[in-house]
Amino acid sequence: MKPGMVPPPPGEESHIVILPPGWQSYLSPQGRRYYVNTATNETTWERPSSSPGIPASPGPHRSSLPPTVNGYHVAGTPAYPPETAHMSVRKSTGDSQNLGSSSPGKKQSKENTITINCVTFPHPDTMPEQQLLKPTEWSYCDYFWADKKDPQGNGTVAGFELLLQKQLKGKQMQKEMSEFIRERIKIEEEYAKNLAKLSQNSLAAQEEGSLGEAWAQVKKSLADEAEVHLKFSAKLHSEVEKPLMNFRENFKKDMKKCDHHIADLRKQLASRYAAVEKARKALTERQRDLEMKTQQLEIKLSNKTEEDIKKARRKSTQAGDDLMRCVDLYNQAQSKWFEEMVTTTLELERLEVERVEMIRQHLCQYTQLRHETDMFNQSTVEPVDQLLRKVDPAKDRELWVREHKTGNIRPVDMEI
Numbered sequence: 362m363k364p365g366m367v368p369p370p371p372g373e374e375s376h377i378v379i380l381p382p383g384w385q386s387y388l389s390p391q392g393r394r395y396y397v398n399t400a401t402n403e404t405t406w407e408r409p410s411s412s413p414g415i416p417a418s419p420g421p422h423r424s425s426l427p428p429t430v431n432g433y434h435v436a437g438t439p440a441y442p443p444e445t446a447h448m449s450v451r452k453s454t455g456d457s458q459n460l461g462s463s464s465p466g467k468k469q470s471k472e473n474t475i476t477i478n479c480v481t482f483p484h485p486d487t488m489p490e491q492q493l494l495k496p497t498e499w500s501y502c503d504y505f506w507a508d509k510k511d512p513q514g515n516g517t518v519a520g521f522e523l524l525l526q527k528q529l530k531g532k533q534m535q536k537e538m539s540e541f542i543r544e545r546i547k548i549e550e551e552y553a554k555n556l557a558k559l560s561q562n563s564l565a566a567q568e569e570g571s572l573g574e575a576w577a578q579v580k581k582s583l584a585d586e587a588e589v590h591l592k593f594s595a596k597l598h599s600e601v602e603k604p605l606m607n608f609r610e611n612f613k614k615d616m617k618k619c620d621h622h623i624a625d626l627r628k629q630l631a632s633r634y635a636a637v638e639k640a641r642k643a644l645t646e647r648q649r650d651l652e653m654k655t656q657q658l659e660i661k662l663s664n665k666t667e668e669d670i671k672k673a674r675r676k677s678t679q680a681g682d683d684l685m686r687c688v689d690l691y692n693q694a695q696s697k698w699f700e701e702m703v704t705t706t707l708e709l710e711r712l713e714v715e716r717v718e719m720i721r722q723h724l725c726q727y728t729q730l731r732h733e734t735d736m737f738n739q740s741t742v743e744p745v746d747q748l749l750r751k752v753d754p755a756k757d758r759e760l761w762v763r764e765h766k767t768g769n770i771r772p773v774d775m776e777i
Contacts, residue, residue: 556587570757
């Protein structure tokens with residue numbers, strides 16, 4: 362199998378139409394099918410005609426080197442630097458970089474192709490849009506492949522960095538919510554303390570009768586209410602504040618590791634691309650040197666010129682092999698970066714859903730505790746209501762008079 366090629370995925374063999382002799386089908390690392398003529402190293406995105414025969418051999422520009430050298434495009438020559446090649450996952454990022462398009466039966470117009478070092482690539486503006494991985498979900502894995510201009514400067518921010526910033530912001534919001542609940546707990550604790558203190562106040566302690574009993578129950582209800590609020594504050598701490606604070610305690614540390622990993626892959630990808638460009642230039646120089654030596658041979662035949670041509674051909678072949686190796690390494694780095702980006706963005710998406718759901722559940726717990734507290738508070742005043750309904754001024758007067766009377770007052774007749 363040639364570098365950069367992968368066999369058809371399991372289950373697809375039965376669906377592949379038989380190709381003409383000399384043609385084989387492969388998949389790019391991004392999953393797009395392409396076809397290779399093993400005799401001529403021609404590649405095409407279009408399925409070759411099923412009519413018998415092998416397509417015509419390539420043009421004269423391929424005759425200066427053996428097919429194994431000029432055929433380096435089958436390993437996947439990148440046509441664009443990483444900064445533009447990965448601007449959007451919706452563009453066929455890997456396909457435009459991995460294959461030259463040279464269909465024997467159908468020529469592409471110059472406006473729709475780009476030729477680099479005798480290899481033809483589809484123009485990025487005419488590339489079909491790649492299907493989104495999660496087209497109906499606005500998923501992280503589909504929309505953060507490009508770099509975004511920094512609104513506060515002239516630089517750019519990587520799409521993954523934006524996702525990381527959102528995650529860290531979510532962590533900060535979670536922390537601030539926890540601090541908010543903590544302030545709520547302090548208010549509850551202070552309120553309970555003041556209620557308990559007020560319940561011990563001696564004001565109006567000498568009120569008598571049924572009204573005096575109701576007043577005493579009012580003061581006792583304050584103590585009961587203070588106990589309710591203390592329990593409420595304790596539950597807020599254990600069931601809301603603490604879980605919010607402890608959830609994903611090491612999140613920031615883990616995300617930094619992930620960020621460094623993705624950044625390293627991006628640097629490796631850029632480095633591999635630079636190596637490809639360097640090898641491409643070296644091959645061009647070796648080809649030029651070989652052509653010059655060939656022209657000298659036509660002018661004057663000599664053993665020295667023949668030796669120079671052999672030497673130049675060896676160097677040119679070596680340069681072609683070096684380019685194939687660099688392209689293969691680039692494609693490996695690109696595939697690894699793509700896989701890690703998809704995996705990591707989906708993980709960030711899962712963590713964000715988990716964070717939002719966790720906060721929602723604990724806020725629901727907060728409202729439930731509030732309802733329970735209100736219910737318990739209501740229960741503390743029910744005895745007061747019962748006693749207030751029993752207040753009877755006439756009976757209170759009777760009881761008081763019986764206890765404090767000093768004697769009957771009767772009028773006495775006067776005598777003259």
